Amino acid sequence: RKEVEQDPGPFNVPEGATVAFNCTYSNSASQSFFWYRQDCRKEPKLLMSVYSSGNEDGRFTAQLNRASQYISLLIRDSKLSDSATYLCVVKPGGYQKVTFGTGTKLQVIP
Amino acid sequence: ETGVTQTPRHLVMGMTNKKSLKCEQHLGHNAMYWYKQSAKKPLELMFVYNFKEQTENNSVPSRFSPECPNSSHLFLHLHTLQPEDSALYLCASSQESGGAPFFGPGTRLTVL
Numbered sequence: 344r345k346e347v348e349q350d351p352g353p354f355n356v357p358e359g360a361t362v363a364f365n366c367t368y369s370n371s372a373s374q375s376f377f378w379y380r381q382d383c384r385k386e387p388k389l390l391m392s393v394y395s396s397g398n399e400d401g402r403f404t405a406q407l408n409r410a411s412q413y414i415s416l417l418i419r420d421s422k423l424s425d426s427a428t429y430l431c432v433v434k435p436g437g438y439q440k441v442t443f444g445t446g447t448k449l450q451v452i453p
Numbered sequence: 454e455t456g457v458t459q460t461p462r463h464l465v466m467g468m469t470n471k472k473s474l475k476c477e478q479h480l481g482h483n484a485m486y487w488y489k490q491s492a493k494k495p496l497e498l499m500f501v502y503n504f505k506e507q508t509e510n511n512s513v514p515s516r517f518s519p520e521c522p523n524s525s526h527l528f529l530h531l532h533t534l535q536p537e538d539s540a541l542y543l544c545a546s547s548q549e550s551g552g553a554p555f556f557g558p559g560t561r562l563t564v565l
Contacts, residue, residue, distance in 0.1 A: 377553050386543055386556035387496070430496075432553065440486075440509065441553065445495040 344369045347433050349444040357452055360421050364447045366431030367413045375434035376407055376414045380427045381446065387430055390416075421451045455479050457557035459544050465563045466534065474529040474560045476544030485527045486554055487519060488543040496543070502527060503549075534564045 348367045356362045368376075376393035391398065393405040393414050404417040414433075418425055431444035457478045466472050478485060487499040501509035502521040516538075518530040527544055541561050545554035 375553070384541075384561075386559050389553055389555065392553070434553070440498055440501060443496040 346370060346442045347431055347444040349431050349447045351445060351447060353448040353450050355450045355452055356421055358421055358423060360451075361417065361419045362421055362449065363415055363417045364429055364431075364449075365413050365415050366444055368431075368433045369412070370433070370435055371412060372435055373433045374436040375441075377432040377434075377441070378405055378414075378416050379430040379432055379443075381430055382427045387443075390429070418449075423451050423453065425449060426451045457544060457546055457555055459557040459560055461560055462558060463561050465565065466531070467565050468534060468536070470534075471530070471532040473531065474542055474544075474562075476527040476529075476557055478525055478527075478544075478546040478555075478557075480546055480555060482546035482548050482555070483524055484547045484549055484552065485521060485524070486545045486547075487527065487529050488545060488556075489540050490543060490559075491540040531562075536564050539563045
């Protein structure tokens with residue numbers, strides 16, 4: 344089983360739609376979780392951290408389910424500018440490196 | 454300059470050339486990384502430096518040679534590369550080793 348798994352997509356959604364991505368991780372000792380966004384031919388950029396109780400940043404909501412070992416990202420009222428690849432990132436405790444998923448591609452269409 | 458900068462942004466080299474990629478971080482971070490991103494593959498961690506000391510080398514071929522003279526600068530020396538080494542090479546830094554990395558814009562490398 345891969346350390347971090349994501350559905351590669353693409354997810355094609357109309358503007359204004361709500362879309363959700365899931366990401367599963369295999370290491371039950373993982374302690375920190377993040378979502379990154381990567382635009383075509385650009386570097387990944389930190390979108391948001393994922394906290395145990397769930398957290399929201401504008402139209403974006405991130406949630407963590409430790410029992411089932413997955414995190415999710417919900418995007419409400421999708422904009423054309425949300426089109427990108429969304430990378431799930433998982434970090435074990437201490438000084439161990441983060442692990443990136445392969446990413447989920449989102450295409451918001453007019 | 455702010456954040457993480459990388460030079461050059463694009464590089465085309467032959468298999469017999471020697472070149473170096475440069476990275477500089479202006480964030481006061483203690484850890485620096487080299488990642489490789491090939492088409493349709495996940496990010497691959499190549500090297501980790503923590504307080505200038507190399508703490509991880511993920512079985513990277515010796516034709517890639519990193520150098521970290523201080524906590525703000527990181528180099529990747531390249532020699533006798535193969536065409537399959539063509540990829541986007543991303544430098545990143547984080548406050549501590551294992552923290553969420555902050556990426557530079559990358560160097561898009563093409564090996565002919």
